[in-house]
Amino acid sequence: MSVLGRKRGTTVLRPLSPEHPDDETFDGLLILRPEGRLFFVNAQYVAERIKALVTQYQPRVVALDMSRVPDIEYSALQALTEGIERTTGRGVVVWLVGLNPGVLDVVRRAGLEERLGRERMLFNASAALERFQALHRQRRSPPAAPPCAGLLWPRAMQAKWSPQPESSTAGRRRSGVARSESSTGGIAWTQ
8 A cells, every 4th residue: 555645846646755755745635555456355454554544644535546456356345435434434535546447347336436426536646636736726715705796885885795804703793794604615695
């Protein structure tokens, strides 16, 4: 099981190692790459290793790069599915990445693709990194503008609809207007 990082200044993803101490990792994203056939003999070991790495790195997203897994036995897929459910239950999102055709077929027949959703199954580890960065940028973008932003209103009305500075308290009130933040970073304005 390898933890992947990106060679600084490139798009090359490779296993983290002492020989490459300057490789980039991304806060909140853990890219794991199991290698070889997954079957009943090694399924428990792989599941325990994933659990240990998730505990060590504390990511928000685990991208499980399956590109080096040529085959997965049904019992190993069941162990993987149970591990995904436990990890998701702890608030960590799991993406399956780089599934080979045979492995993808087993995942589909077992119904895991339907349970995960297509948005959590990605073409390769680079696509997973790009998606994570896009989601991260989206979370950090400025909040949505209030209704009718940009209109020239009397000063009293502009003050009434002006967003408050960011704070840890959602749902603040000002001049009879409630402001609440959604988990996607948007702001809902109600009067």
